[in-house]
Amino acid sequence: MRIKEGFNIHTVCGDDVIVAEGEENIDFSSVIGINETASFLWRKLVGTDFTIETMVKALTDEYEVDETSATADCERLVQQWKEIGLVE
Numbered sequence: 001m002r003i004k005e006g007f008n009i010h011t012v013c014g015d016d017v018i019v020a021e022g023e024e025n026i027d028f029s030s031v032i033g034i035n036e037t038a039s040f041l042w043r044k045l046v047g048t049d050f051t052i053e054t055m056v057k058a059l060t061d062e063y064e065v066d067e068t069s070a071t072a073d074c075e076r077l078v079q080q081w082k083e084i085g086l087v088e
Contacts, residue, residue, distance in 0.1 A: 001078065001087050003046050009039060018042070018086065032084065037063070038077055052078065 006021050016039040018032040034042065037059070044058045055074040059065055065073075081087045 001051065002049050003042070003081075004086055004088050007086055009034075009042050009046075016042075032086075037073070041074075041077065 007018055008021055009016055009018055011017075016034050016036075018034060040062060041055055041058060045055070048054075052071065052074050055078070056067060056070045059070040059074065060067055063070075078087065
């Protein structure tokens with residue numbers, strides 16, 4: 001998987017949001033708020049090819065979370081990102 005080009009993270013009033021930038025995303029009219037953990041993952045993964053396993057490793061290295069919980073959370077996050085067109 002890969003995060004699609006043209007989606008960037010910005011901090012607005014202390015909260016991280018993903019916004020679409022560039023002509024290729026002109027029809028994307030949403031701003032997506034994300035929590036601290038999703039923001040951490042986004043920043044680690046942008047510009048790289050990644051798998052669920054890559055995400056789980058990043059989470060378990062950074063946070064005190066077991067692999068089973070991290071896997072479930074990453075699978076859910078990727079599904080959400082796919083549904084709104086942030087990853088390919």
